[in-house]
Amino acid sequence: MIYGYARVNTNEQELDAQATTLKEAGAAKVYKEITSGAHAEKKEFNQLLEELRSGDMLLVTKPESIAKSLSHLEQVVTELTAKGMTVNILNLGLFTAASMENPMTKLLFHVLETFVEFERSMAIERTQEGRKNAREKGVKFGRKSKKYKIEGPLLEAIQQVEEGKLSQPEGAELAGCSVATFKRRLKEYREQIENNSFR
Incomplete structure (x- = not known):
């Protein structure tokens, strides 16, 4: 059986759009959830995990639906496929126990992790450059210091x-x-x- 899982932080319209995409991709049953924060409890996802059996497929539209990072994604996919399930991430690909043993799949995760880290570093560099330029123009950062009258x-x-x-x-x-x-x-x-x- 194909199970879909749709998750967003706040936008209910986007959640419905995800669910529609999953149904069109073949999901017989779709679990939907609105949670905010990487460590928020995902009750629907946990319930879905209990229902999944060997031979079933978990279908999601994007990696961040089920994982907070690429290393976490690799862990989740590895655990599910090891139990005989298939994980289909529509914008990434289809993963099985056999494919997770493939060196090319491991390479894919490492390459993706590298790109994410690169993007993060570039974003930090852009922010630092922006702050440096702003300081040169006289912009001050940080909280304003409070002066207390000592009397x-x-x-x-x-x-x-x-x-x-x-x-x-x-x-x-x-x-x-x-x-x-x-x-x-x-x-x-x-x-x-x-x-x-x-x-």
Whole structure:
């Protein structure tokens, strides 16, 4: 029996289009699922896996329907074909236990992985080049730093810590904040003193 599996992140219209394509390609039954994120639970897919038997075919329109990466795809296809099933990825090809043992199939996965890695590297390089050009034009990246006014009990606590009268946890208690926050404000205080910018 031929089982189809259609999956998208959010677009229901695309999901229906996938299901139609799978039916036209011969799927007798189509499981449909909308999930977001690579690690999201795929209930329909898990149910389909339980129903698949030796001699059945799993039909999908594209690799990302059933895998989060090419190495994961190879793992999924290898496991299914080893159980006597056939996996047909419409935009990639037909995989069986015999074909998965073929060195050319293994080469295909490695070549595809190389191309994906190349595309990823090129995208990173383009992003870095874009950021470099933007910086040269004066564009600033990152979160805007927040300037906290150090005054009142906080200032008093910091000064006592700096004079050695209180420990940092005691200073935080006096200032009414967490130790982590107190340490951040203390660091800012010291930087302001060092830059002669504390008022």
